[in-house]
Amino acid sequence: MWEWRNIYRGMIMGASDVVPGVSGGTIAVVLGIYDRLIAAINGIFSREWKKHLKFLVPLGLGIGISIVLLARLIEWLFEHYPGPTKFFFLGLIIGVIPYLVYKGDVKNQFKGKHYLLLLIGAALVASMVFFQTSEGEQMQNFTFSTYILLFFSGWIASSAMILPGISGSFILLIIGVYSTVVGGISDFRFDIIAVVGLGILFGIIVMSKIVKFFLDNYTSGTFAVIIGLVIGSVFVIFPGVPESGTMMIVSIVTFLSGLLAAWLLGRVEYK
Template sequence: MLKKILQGMVVGIANIIPGVSGGTMMVAMGLYDKLIHSITHLKSEFKESMKLLLPIFAGAGLAIVLLSRLFEFLLANYPIPTNFAFCGLIAGSLPFIFKKVKGHSVSVGKLIPFFIFFGIVILMAVLGENSGTAADVSFSLINVIKLFAVGIIAAATMVVPGVSGSMMLMLLGYYDTIIETINDFIDALIAFNLTEILRVFGILAPFGIGIVIGIFAIAKLIEFIFKKAEIHAYYGIIGLILASPIAILMKTDWSQFSLPLLALGIVTFIAGWFVASKLGGEE
C-alpha cells in the first residue's frame, strides 16, 4: 500500500511540472498496463481495481495538493538539479520498458510510431515556450464549460506516456491559473474561509470532473490500441520516453548555469535513477 501511494506521488509530481509526463512515470514504475486495465474494468472488477486505483490516485492527489508550492519554488530557484532529477527518473525507467519489446525484431513498421511520437514530444516542447496569458476563470456558464473541456484534454494528455499534461495546460493558458487555484484552495481550507472555498471549488469542480471523464475515455482508447498493436504501441511509447529528457532540458532555465549546479544536477539525476529502479518494475 505504501509503495503504491509513493508511486502515485511520483505521478502527481510529474503532472505538476511542465515537460514531465505522468504517463511516462506510470510506465517507468510498471503501473501503466495495470492502471489502464483497472480503469477500463472498474465496473466488472470493482474490488480489485479499487485496490490499485485508490492508493495511486490518493498519492497523486496528495502530491499535487501538498507539493505544488514546493516544486514551484524548486523550479524557480533550482531548475537545473530539479529537472535533472526527472531526467534520471525517466532514464531509470528504460530497462523496464525495453523488456516489453525484448525478443521482437525491429522493423520499419515499428520505427514509424517511434519517430512520430518522438517528434510529437519535441514539438510540444518547442510550442510550450509560449505558455499564454492567465485564463479567465470568473464564474460563468461559458467558463465552466471551458474548464470542463480543459480538464478532459489535460487528463487525456496526462495518461499518454511521454506527453505532458501540465505542458498542455500551459499551451491552453490554464497552467498558472490551476496551480494558483489549488494553492488558494489550501489557504482557504486552513483559514476556513467558506466564501473563498466556494469560489475556488467553482473552478476546480468542473476541471476535476473533466479530468475523471477524460481519464476513462482515453483509457478505453489505449486499451483498444494495445489489443490491436501492442508492440507497435510500445515502440511509440519508447519514442515518447526517449524524447522526454530532451524536452525537459529544452524547457530548463539555464541562466543560472554553473559547474557546482551541474554537479548537483548529476547527483539528482543519479538519485532519480535510483528511485526509478526501486519504484519501477512489476510487483
C-alpha cells in the same frame, strides 16, 4: 484486498503530474503498474468493478494527496531551481527507457514499421518545445465560458497524462491555464478543482479505452509509440546546459539522483 501500497505509488505519480514536461504515465511505467492502471480504469465498468476499485482508490488517494501537498513545493522549486529540478526528472525519464525496451521486447518484436512509429512518437512530443508556453497571471474573473475552458483543458490534459511521455501539465501550459489550475489547487479553490477534476476524469476514461484497444490488438506498435513519446519528452524537459560551474555540479547530482530513483523504484516494483 485493498492495495494500500498504491498510495505511495500515487503520490509519486501525483508529484510528477504537477511538473510541466513529466508524465504521470511515465511514472506508472517506472512503477510497473501501467498495464494494470489501463486495465483497472476500463474494468470499472465491468462485473469485476470492485476489484479494480480496490486498485484505483488508493492510487487516486495518493495522487490527490501529493498534488495538494506538493503543488506549492513544485512551484517553489521551479521558481528558484528550475534547472536542477528538471534534470532530476530528466534522469527519471531516461531511467525508464531500458525497462520499456525490455517490456516491448524490442530486439525480437520490432520491425522497420515499429521503428518508424517510434520516430514519429518522438518527433510528435519533441515538437512541443516550439510551442509558446509563456502565460500571464492567474485568471481572476470566472464566467461560464471560463469554466468550460477549464473543463476541456482538464479533459485534454488528462488524455495526454495517461500516455507515457506526454505531460498533462505541459498541455495546460500550452493552453495557458497552468498557473490558474495550480494556483487553484494551492489555494483550495473548490470550483476550479471540481471543474478541472471532472474534465480529467472523463479524459482518463476515454483515453484509457483507446490505449487498451491498441495494447490488446497492436502490442508492439503501441510500445513503439510509447517508447518514442518517452524519448521525445527528454527534449521537452531538457533545460539546457547550466551556465555556472556550481549549477552544473548540482544539476549532474540531481540528474544522477533521478536515474538512481528510477533504478531503485524498478528494483522495488519488479523484485
